Amino acid sequence: MRWTLKPKPDSEKVKSLSSALRVEPIIALLLVQRGVKTFEEAQKFFRPSLEDLHDPYLMKDMDKAVWRIEKAIAEGENIMVYGDYDVDGTTSVALLSSFLKSYYPDVSTYIPDRYDEGYGISYKGIDFAHDNDFTLIIALDCGIKAIDKVAYASKKNIDFIICDHHRPGSEIPKAVAVLDPKRDDCKYPYKELCGCGVGFKLIQALAEKRGLQINDLLPYLDLVATAIGADIVPITGENRVLAFYGLKVINSYPRTGFKAILNQIKKETLTITDVVFIIAPRINAAGRMKHGNHAVTLLTETDSEKAEMYAAEIETYNTDRREADKRITEEALQQIIENKEEEKMTTVVYQEDWHKGVIGIVASRLTETYYRPTLVFTKSGERLAASARSVKDFDVYNALESCSEHIEQFGGHKYAAGLTLLEEDFEKFKAAFERVVSETIEPRLLSPEISIDAEINLNDITPKFYRILKQFGPFGPGNMTPTFMTQNLMDTGFGKCVGKDELHLRVVVKQGNSNQFTGIGFGMADKSDIACNGKPFKAVYSIDENEWQGNVSLQLRLKDIRE
Structure with a gap:
């Protein structure tokens, strides 16, 4: 994974906003990163009003x-x-x-x-x-x-x-x-x-x-x-x-x-x-x-x-959807391996009996696995229908537009689209899509990025700090949950793999003389050698709450760790 630390905003703007709001500089920095630079803008950000809706x-x-x-x-x-x-x-x-x-x-x-x-x-x-x-x-x-x-x-x-x-x-x-x-x-x-x-x-x-x-x-x-x-x-x-x-x-x-x-x-x-x-x-x-x-x-x-x-x-339909999604994802992954297509710039798979209703979800899962612009095709009447998903900062809609001579119909957004084409055009389209993506995608976009808001110390994490962070929500594109990086973390000896199949990593860390924090990394068991060997490491994480036996404590939701 690529770790990208966001550029630090203008220090004078951060200092001015920190003073105006009477908050820690790190809070002001997070606000300025989100385009909030004045007391009035902060007021609108933290207190959204229906009066602010446009005519x-x-x-x-x-x-x-x-x-x-x-x-x-x-x-x-x-x-x-x-x-x-x-x-x-x-x-x-x-x-x-x-x-x-x-x-x-x-x-x-x-x-x-x-x-x-x-x-x-x-x-x-x-x-x-x-x-x-x-x-x-x-x-x-x-x-x-x-x-x-x-x-x-x-x-x-x-x-x-x-x-x-x-x-x-x-x-x-x-x-x-x-x-x-x-x-x-x-x-x-x-x-x-x-x-x-x-x-x-x-x-x-x-x-x-x-x-x-x-x-x-x-x-x-x-x-x-x-x-x-x-x-x-x-x-x-x-x-x-x-x-x-x-x-x-x-x-x-x-x-x-x-x-x-x-x-x-x-x-x-x-x-x-x-x-x-x-x-x-x-x-x-x-x-x-x-x-x-x-x-x-x-x-x-x-x-x-x-x-x-x-x-x-609807709950029954959702259960059926989950089962179909799991089966088709496994079949699609097998198809990629058998066809030796892991090294391509795109992922394009097709099977005529795949359920049209779940190919979009499967495309998302394949994108998570191989991190490539992805298309999942199935048979739909006399034609083939596909769902497309993309990686961060790559416009799959534009890529499809460049292949439009092989497509009957398409529509959608930068990161998700749908299309139909004639079966005899499938191979030509597949080759054209691979060519267009290869010629236009920056190589760095083919590995997932963790965008880090700021580097902080564990001592910066207090209940008051977290209370203010929660008010940054609702979170989503354009206002993602704040992500932090901390260096020189040491496991206190309680680090271990947890969960039914021990797929997850749980650590209890300190930084110098700081308070201890529990960190949980889902699907990160393979990082236990780095975290649990008695040597310092650095981590990228967001902060959330963990409730256990009636006690609520702050924890680090780990995204990645490195030596």
């Missing part, structure tokens, strides 16, 4: 979207709320449909079938809308590239409003309104909203029309926070405010569906990490293993008994 009408086409929805309601039209089958899509649909239904009954939801219709807006969905007298479709978390499908709907007298956050192509669909902060001609101040975040801006604008206040929309923020966590968008700016209040809702007044999920797993206070690893996989499991409709049904259910029943079903 939704700053988003291009927002006025047109609100006008068209109001017209549909005034004229009694049927409205379809359409969204993708992943967490961002299903939470978006639950958010907008439940808001509209709170004052207008003729609203229905539609989630495309992952296997029959694929990603995004489908002709089948439009035909369904036409056959059932829907004249307005509001698409969430998809649609920015659906040029032909929006035109097809228009011929059937169906209007579209698109709420997306993916990068547009060279042409924008001819919809009534296209809300996407990543449009070149959109001057919205914050560009990193997820699909559910764009949906929230729409209900914020609609709520203003109806004389509602921002606090009236608080109950919807549990959905937004979940989408922010699951879609791995930066937790900065507006997203940080939305995630902060969304977590408060999840932990204080969760919607009935969330409460039913939480009852399944018996966890009390959730962080954004818990949302990503506990709630999001369960919501996702519905679309992966069965149908995304199940997730929307759970998220909009208000009857607790029904919600418990739906949550139990």
